[in-house]
Amino acid sequence: MKGNGYARMLWAARELWVHPKTSLGMALVLALLTTMVAAGLLLSQALTATISSLLDQGPDLVVRRVGPAGWQPMQEKDAALALAVPGIIEARPRIWGTVGTREKAVTVMAADAATIARLMAPDVLPPLAPGQAIAGRGVSIEASSASLTLQGATDLAVHVVRRFPSRSDMATHEVVLLHPGDVRRLLGLASNQASDLALHVFHPEEAEALRPDLARAFPWPVHVATRQETRKYYAAAFGRRGALGSMLYLPAALALMLLVAVVVRQQIGDRRRMGLLKALGWTSRDILALQMTKASLVSLPAIATGLAAAYGLVYAPSQSWIGRYLLGWQKTAPLLHLDVGYAAPVFLEVTGMLLVPFGAAVLWSSLRLAAATPQDLLDRGN
């Protein structure tokens, strides 16, 4: 259509208004489908981005001693062996593990003053004395006494002096911070033992290349995990879950295409009307352009609405359904990290999975009628 785009849009809107309920219905279906698909995709990306940003705060490499039965404790002095590898600039022994409570397993971590300073500002978390603890919001404690019983190599009752701030929930939900002596007792570690070593390297890109060097540096078998490897593990796991959800979209998209094809065929009229337009100087290209403009007027706002709804479902601070259904959190809404680099592909994906099938259905159902000739008008009459 040689008129300006604005005029074409207005005429397309007028044609849609001839069947307002059908047009709105189609837009609603598309918006709902977009919300469903985009929420799944955004959630998968958000979890990946959040985990990635958490991992960025952590060490570049983690070395664990392994044996026939699995994990084994290391000596704290073994950090010197790691420091001897060129490229390693820091090697920090960590004391942490998993123990039980009355309800579930929690992660316990030793927190001396240096660790607390590293984790958060000292004025947020106080130094801990033996028998004291700082607990995450997912750890249940006795309401009256603020006590917590931990079951490990030995049972230990501690007094919870504070909770972690809510904004740290993604990292601390089921974490209990304890005095180093208490953690060692729970995990059955001797006074000079550590769970693993956290290493920092000069060039983060070199971490992968240092794995064989680190393996050779220790006299016993070790497992070396890099940040990149861990990130990919979580990305693949979340990607698989998101992908399974995406498979559900296939029958829904097919149903959408069929619905669109039927509706468009009904709305476009018959060959007689197309023949009339041809007699009045419309070309096939004009007719198809009009149909695609109508499709855009329906689909683009619908998809934008669906994306906005999906964004709200995933990122709105008050959304606790993610914590409840995915992570088993009773009350807290996890604060997910929005990363444009991770979220941008979602637009491509929604375009390919929904907008393209929608447009293809409209085009397909318009093609035959757009091929009408004025003879169709004359043959079929009024």
Place this chain on the structure above:
Amino acid sequence: MTRHPLLLAVLTSDTLGFLLLLGASITAFRITLHWDPQDTGSRQLRLQALSETTAAAIVWAFGLYVFTTVGLVYAITNILPDLVPGAMCGTGVLQAMRSGGPRMLIYRFVALSLFWTWWRLEKVNRALPEAPLTSFNARCVLLLLPACALALHASWQALTAMEYQQPVDCCAIIYDQFHSLGDARRTMGVGNTAWVGAFGVLTLAMTAAAWAVWKGRRRRWLSLLLTCLAIGWLLVAAIALVRSFAAYHYGVLHHYCPWCLFLPEHRLAGFPLWTAWLFVALEVPAILVMSTRVVSGLPAVAPVVEGESRKAARRVLLAIMIFVLLAVGPAVWWRLQFGMWLTG
């Protein structure tokens, strides 16, 4: 694992585009069999009308194809490396696809080239009231269909065969290409400096030929010359880019990886660079086909073809300029900054 949403989106769009093309091919087949401009019967009239809508369907299929190709390249370079263990760029991802990856890209390129040529010819055809190239273009569509089918099949194969458990080693592929520094400075037995020199010469020759086609009197031999030069230029430009000019994007010598240019760390330079290269690769065959007697021999067609060829030559010039600017520009900038070239 084709269940990654972006790959699912790409394959969905690819399949839909192919189905559009398949439907259009049925009409193209009928046109090939029954097209007779002198016939005034209803079949010819119907075919005339259908030929227009068929052309519209193919244009949309082409658009979808471009969209999916861009999406696929983006996935290979920026999304899948995060999922393939050991992959740092598209090189690792293609390694995870085994032999299917390069085959997929080659078939896609062939299909893209045929689409482009058809599109240019169809523009010529539609500009003429009697649409004299309709039958010829219908045959082009019948050639396009198997190419797209192969490309679609290769894409499915490559993406389903992609290995997500076995780690790949990008660096091994890149650095295992040569065993000594001497080897690193040569490509196919010729020094990299010579390739840069050849690039300069061929670029000047291409520019002159494209300028002559654009501005000068139209001669068929000029189009032939431009095509021959383009074949050489495409090969030499790719080698010079990867072996010499890319070093100034990476800031590192002997990192002969074409895919790292697509990474955000290198300002996604790979996209405009390889798009400009691709433009030349697509336009020049179209110019050649338009200059053949089959097309330009028809008296009514000749003036339109001449106009289209001039426009195509102008686009080729623009693409070459963009390529040279993005490939050579960083090298010049490096030289200005540090007073030396990167040589190893």
Place this chain on the structure above:
Amino acid sequence: MVVSKAGGRNPPRFIGQGELTLATDLECCHLTFGYPHDGQAGAAAYLLRDIQAIFPGGQITLVSGNNGVGKSTLLHLLVCLLRPTRGEVLAAGQPVSRWSAAHRDHWRRRVGIIFQQDYLIDHLTVLENVFLPLVPQDGGPRQWRARAMEQLARLNAAEFAGRPAGLLSGGQRQRVSAARALVASPDYIVADEPIAHQDLEHARGLGRQLREAADRGAVVVVAAHDRHVDAWLAVDRHLSLEDGMLQAAS
């Protein structure tokens, strides 16, 4: 007896490289047409046979004849709604009947057709029906409305501009159909029994519009079997269609 004029064949300008502008004059060269379902062989099967005629710009030509003789078919052939079985139609020397469908459809933007049946779209308003030919062309809704209202006013139909076309009477529908044909100021106007449901006053109004169009250079061809055409239309030439042949009326 009209004679054909050997028209020059200028090379066509290219659609998309600027509006295709044609001076007027419609010419039939050996125009022959037969409906596919009418007989299978022989001259007797053809409705129109070897018609050679020029319809010059600036004149109103009346084509008369009995019912079923092919007047409507001739008009439809002139504006390329149908394709001739043999021969061709030339518009200012261009063989428009041999053009591709897209070019014919595009050329028809310069054509105004008043059909025997009105062919209005019932769910659109009168105003929208009238400016429908303008929508794929340049301009916007404001210009469309203005031109459509102006045309309706000239035919005394402006009062029901906002009404859905499905609610109009036969005579009103015919006036709207005429307004639609004239809204784009076409260079070629064909009118097939345009006043079948009109009173004399409205018929004269239409006649004035057709006269104005001819005066600005348009080709106007009117098909009617009404003997009293002079009462509402100032005709320049009168041709009679009989036995598939076109000749000057006595």
